[in-house]
Amino acid sequence: MTARRSVRSVRPALAAVLVLLAATGCGIASTGPVPAGSPASGVQRPGTEARTAQIYFAGPYGLRAVARPTDRPLTPQQALDLLLEGPTPAERERGLITQVPPMAGRLTATAARDAVDIYVPGAVSSGELDVTAVSQLACTAAHAHVPGEAPPPQVDIRIHENLTPSRTPWVVRCGANGTVTPVAAPQS
Numbered sequence: 001m002t003a004r005r006s007v008r009s010v011r012p013a014l015a016a017v018l019v020l021l022a023a024t025g026c027g028i029a030s031t032g033p034v035p036a037g038s039p040a041s042g043v044q045r046p047g048t049e050a051r052t053a054q055i056y057f058a059g060p061y062g063l064r065a066v067a068r069p070t071d072r073p074l075t076p077q078q079a080l081d082l083l084l085e086g087p088t089p090a091e092r093e094r095g096l097i098t099q100v101p102p103m104a105g106r107l108t109a110t111a112a113r114d115a116v117d118i119y120v121p122g123a124v125s126s127g128e129l130d131v132t133a134v135s136q137l138a139c140t141a142a143h144a145h146v147p148g149e150a151p152p153p154q155v156d157i158r159i160h161e162n163l164t165p166s167r168t169p170w171v172v173r174c175g176a177n178g179t180v181t182p183v184a185a186p187q188s
Contacts (some may be wrong), residue, residue, distance in 0.1 A: 026130055031148065032131055042155045049067035050057045052069055052070060052136060053070050053074045054139075054143035055082050055145075055179040056135065057083075057091060059094070063139065064074055064096060065131070065139070066096065068086060072143050073144075075145055076109040076110075076111050076144040076146065077108065077146075080118070080140055080144075083098065083136060084098075098133075098136060099130060099136060100137065101133065101177045105121030107120050107121060111146050111147055113147050114146065114147070114149070114150035114156065115146070115156040116144075117160060117169070118137055118141060119165070120160070120163070120164065122162070124161055131180070133178070134159065138172050142173070153176050154173065155173065156173060157172050157174065171180070173181040
């Protein structure tokens with residue numbers, strides 16, 4: 001019987017708490033309809049494939065990839081052309097910049113199986129292109145549409161100086177975190 005008495009004595013207290021909670025509400029005042037802006041956008045249409053190009057810019061904490069929407073896979077040349085246009089205003093607001101200097105001549109890129117040849121109008125050896133600029137070029141090219149099956153960190157980026165094909169170009173690869181490492185030249 002003591003269990004019944006304790007349940008009977010708890011019921012009025014519980015009822016009082018529930019009445020008090022109902023009277024005070026949850027603390028959110030009713031406001032009525034509130035304008036929320038434009039409807040959601042950017043949702044992919046069923047049956048379509050979302051495509052982006054990864055363009056690499058320098059930021060306060062190192063190299064950063066930016067996804068740019070595209071309607072098709074971009075060649076290394078097309079991706080590098082986007083890089084050379086520089087960051088968008090929104091990307092600049094995030095602190096992203098380019099270290100690729102203006103060059104007297106057109107930078108060109110040609111893709112081969114699992115490799116990209118980049119012809120720069122300047123010289124890497126003289127410091128015209130610093131490490132960050134080379135990293136931006138290499139990572140942007142490696143993440144473009146390159147023939148073959150190699151993932152971007154295994155694509156050889158061969159940088160030729162002064163727009164001249166070289167028998168010994170600078171060969172680098174873009175690591176998973178945007179760092180560029182030299183690749184030993186193949187032995188002939």
